[in-house]
Amino acid sequence: xxxxxxxxxxxxxxxxxxxxxxxxxxxxxxxxxxxxxxxxxxxxxxxxxxxxxxxxxxxxxxxxxxxxxxxxxxxxxxxxxxxxxxxxxxxxxxxxxxxxxxxxxxxxxxxxxxxxxxxxxxxxxxxxxxxxxxxxxxxxxxxxxxxxxxxxxxxxxxxxxxxxxxxxxxxxxxxxxxxxxxxxxxxxxxxxxxxxxxxxxxxxxxxxxxxxxxxxxxxxxxxxxxxxxxxxxxxxxxxxxxxxxxxxxxxxxxxxxxxxxxxxxxxxxxxxxxxxxxxxxxxxxxxxxxxxxxxxxxxxxxxxxxxxxxxxxxxxxxxxxxxxxxxxxxxxxxxxxxxxxxxxxxxxxxxxxxxxxxxxxxxxxxxxxxxxxxxxxxxxxxxxxxxxxxxxxxxxxxxxxxxxxxxxxxxx
Numbered sequence: 001x002x003x004x005x006x007x008x009x010x011x012x013x014x015x016x017x018x019x020x021x022x023x024x025x026x027x028x029x030x031x032x033x034x035x036x037x038x039x040x041x042x043x044x045x046x047x048x049x050x051x052x053x054x055x056x057x058x059x060x061x062x063x064x065x066x067x068x069x070x071x072x073x074x075x076x077x078x079x080x081x082x083x084x085x086x087x088x089x090x091x092x093x094x095x096x097x098x099x100x101x102x103x104x105x106x107x108x109x110x111x112x113x114x115x116x117x118x119x120x121x122x123x124x125x126x127x128x129x130x131x132x133x134x135x136x137x138x139x140x141x142x143x144x145x146x147x148x149x150x151x152x153x154x155x156x157x158x159x160x161x162x163x164x165x166x167x168x169x170x171x172x173x174x175x176x177x178x179x180x181x182x183x184x185x186x187x188x189x190x191x192x193x194x195x196x197x198x199x200x201x202x203x204x205x206x207x208x209x210x211x212x213x214x215x216x217x218x219x220x221x222x223x224x225x226x227x228x229x230x231x232x233x234x235x236x237x238x239x240x241x242x243x244x245x246x247x248x249x250x251x252x253x254x255x256x257x258x259x260x261x262x263x264x265x266x267x268x269x270x271x272x273x274x275x276x277x278x279x280x281x282x283x284x285x286x287x288x289x290x291x292x293x294x295x296x297x298x299x300x301x302x303x304x305x306x307x308x309x310x311x312x313x314x315x316x317x318x319x320x321x322x323x324x325x326x327x328x329x330x331x332x333x334x335x336x337x338x339x340x341x342x343x344x345x346x347x348x349x350x351x352x353x354x355x356x357x358x359x360x361x362x363x364x365x366x367x368x369x370x371x372x373x374x375x376x377x378x379x380x381x382x383x384x385x386x387x388x389x390x391x392x393x394x395x396x397x398x399x400x401x402x403x404x405x406x407x408x409x410x411x412x
Contacts, residue, residue, distance in 0.1 A: 042073025102138030151212025267330030
């Protein structure tokens with residue numbers, strides 16, 4: 001019998017009606033011969049509601065107590081789902097993350113999984129009981145309850161699927177799969193039948209909101225087959241595996257990420273170790289740096305530009321200003337209200353013309369490029385945030401992503 005780990009997001013279990021629908025689906029599959037283990041998120045917006053409550057009672061809530069509070073949302077949801085499944089005559093039992101064997105590090109609000117010993121989950125499955133695990137939580141090596149961060153239920157599900165050696169991990173959400181771009185921006189966006197771990201990692205790193213990037217990283221590392229699908233239509237969605245079709249698919253998707261900032265450090269002395277000092281200082285202050293561009297040296301000085309999340313701009317600016325004298329810099333300029341627009345596709349590294357068409361399309365639509373970054377399967381441009389959605393739309397059209405791959409025109 002196939003063993004399937006199913007994860008249900010917050011919208012999928014947002015209310016009692018939704019929970020009963022999920023329970024009916026689970027009961028049907030269990031009776032049809034599948035072995036199931038479930039992971040559930042907190043209901044609807046409950047995590048946000050709990051965080052709001054915390055800030056109402058404390059100006060600076062301790063992170064340990066935040067984790068205790070927030071993970072209560074998942075515990076509530078998994079108990080309710082187990083009740084609904086049991087009510088249909090199928091045995092089910094709820095488990096907290098710690099009961100399911102998730103051991104984490106000691107970092108509160110964004111803990112990392114160290115190991116899983118899912119003995120109780122294995123026993124439940126073997127007995128014909130559906131285990132329902134609260135997502136995004138575990139117990140630290142210090143025996144404290146920990147929260148895995150936003151999107152942590154995806155991470156829980158994929159890690160559990162690996163630990164159980166499941167045949168597939170199904171991630172149920174409110175959309176029918178992974179799309180060629182955001183369908184709210186481009187209604188013609190196409191639901192992809194399949195994609196690779198490598199492509200999906202680039203997509204999630206560059207703005208695709210689901211599934212969580214950490215979950216995709218684990219799936220790729222341990223070769224856990226994913227199926228991203230809808231809990232509202234129950235139709236097949238997007239299969240994610242390690243296989244890539246290098247010949248037929250050049251561009252898979254267009255993604256965008258709002259909330260970027262750029263800093264340019266001018267007149268930096270061009271000698272070995274200068275860039276290392278700057279980026280070590282930024283790392284020590286937990287500033288996430290993404291795109292980095294250093295100009296060609298002229299008369300012994302150069303300019304260094306880099307991007308970071310907008311909410312880290314103040315911290316980045318403070319670090320750079322403190323480093324000015326060590327860098328020999330003549331000035332620091334900051335730019336906010338930026339966005340990143342990216343093309344992703346495993347076939348682009350062997351296909352000339354991708355970057356040219358992207359830049360031409362943006363130029364024809366009056367969209368200026370602030371920075372450019374590339375990898376083997378991605379080209380990213382930083383543009384003003386006000387142009388991001390139009391950039392997504394025109395690029396999606398230029399590369400004909402609304403069509404199946406075999407119907408698209410050549411880039412030549």
